[in-house]
Amino acid sequence: MAETGKVAAFALSEVSTEYDLNRASSITSGHVASDGKGNVFLADGFKTPDIPILRMTPDGKVSQFAKVTTSSADSGFAVAPDGSLVTGGNDGLSRVRPGGTATPIPSTHPFTRPEPIGVRPDGTVIVTEDSSVWSVKDGKADEILAFPAEQGRARATVTANGTVYATNGRLPDLHVLAPGQAPKTVTVHGTLPGAGTPLSETAFEGMTQAGDGGVYARVLKDPQKGPAGFVYLVHIDPAGALTVMARGSEEAKSCPAGQYPALDNPCQLPWFLARSGDQLLALGSVVDPEHKPTPALAIRATFK
Template sequence: MVSFALGELSTHYDVNYAVAGSAHSSSLAWDRSGDVFMMNASKYFDLLRMTPQGKVSRFAHISYPTVARGMAATPDGGVMIGGDSGLIQVDSKGGFGPVQTSYQFADPRPIGARSDGSVIILDGRSVWALKDGKATSLYGKPGGPREGLGTVDESGTAYVQPTGQTLADMLVLPPGKDPHRLQISGNLPGTRIPISGLSPSSLAPARGGGFYAMATSSIGNSANYTYYVIHIRETTGTVLIKATHDRICPTGQQYPALESPCVMPWFVTQLGDQVLVMGSSTMSGKTVPALAVRADTE
């Protein structure tokens, strides 16, 4: 595992700022070519795109009335962004405008897209598929507080994580099949802690199937957390990074991935053959270095 300065990927655009807001204001999205889209959304903001080779460019400059809280790359080469002011569609050339839908969402949060062109959207405690303006309910009932987070993998399976819950509570929605809870076996290496007991705070689709999660565990009421990056595919979980410390590690150096001394950043994403963990800053405003480890998608 290597620690590196995320901001050095671009001299023109502030990549650190784009992923500095945790899930409250920053969002990531992924397209099928492997590009990663990043935004820190507050009324006027740049939507950045990072290629699998690490090249960063501005995809669009967006105006949104309030704080946007979620986005998904769409099969037509654009991006759909949502929040409590509704949905906007950004086309492949950076133009944008409101999305007209058959259902009036309260606080829509796009989390990914399926190959049939439908965008999966969280709205309160409900999950929807939106295609050509038509909204189809997949799970739950309208209303209630906003559900936690989610992602959509290559097969079109959506994974929805309730706020404050563990992987055992994750909802899995495969295309054309009934929703079910995530079934994952086994314990964390060297412990009796079940993988299903981890609490994820960010998710990303994995190339080859399944998803990555940045997740935490604690013993009892302990404030001492252990942070993990884990690849989950079907019923199996593979730990890629384990961190129990909060050291700001010098960049450009190698560290043991399964005994990392480095503070864990917020977002997890796959970029080429690497898994990156990036984003967030300390209470003093110091940027947390990003971490990179080889992807496990076999």
């Protein structure tokens, strides 16, 4: 448990001796998602042709949720309100229930590599593919947002009430699509200490929902604008106010288990973000030259 104002670094390898959570959260082959109960799901993409999907509870118990073929889940997954997973891969969209196999989800759009990023309370699946955001409900697919193709893949997340936050990877604007409301754009405002660059030159590298209806995000200086320097874990509330939760490095550095000042710590900030209770977990094994996995980080939520 992280203290307020600090990040708690811990070794994923010590959470379970039976399952390799470092490998399952590797940014080269893994995918991570979480549900409203604080469970974190990780897919071990290194194991083929069948991918084990692991579940880690808030108290650190790890088990195998299901096992699916690579083509069913190699582009990601999201947790549905009923506890099932919606997975995406070369086979399109599928649904996976505990201990079960992947069952295809029909769609009027022929997805080739969809990434499910959330499921609304009414069962609508929200999917990104390339530079577009799609909704899929009762087999009908609708493109609800499209960014210019040359700007790369869309990034998005879905909050508990079904609101979609989406971006083309650049700040300061977030596109917000709430159920039953017209789309709007929220301008993110705040400062990144030590960044030496405006928010307009900052890039998103991941988002996940926050408990207040806003989002958590991993941001850094846009790589097209030069070396990143610091990487930040931030909270963005529904009005666009940005609060920096932690500041770390983009480079691999030694970070023994322990607690460090959130805005001045020696840790590399991992790739994937997942909510677990009142903690934000940053996971994602980045191997340094000595083949030491990057420690996971836990940060206490900043909103009330």
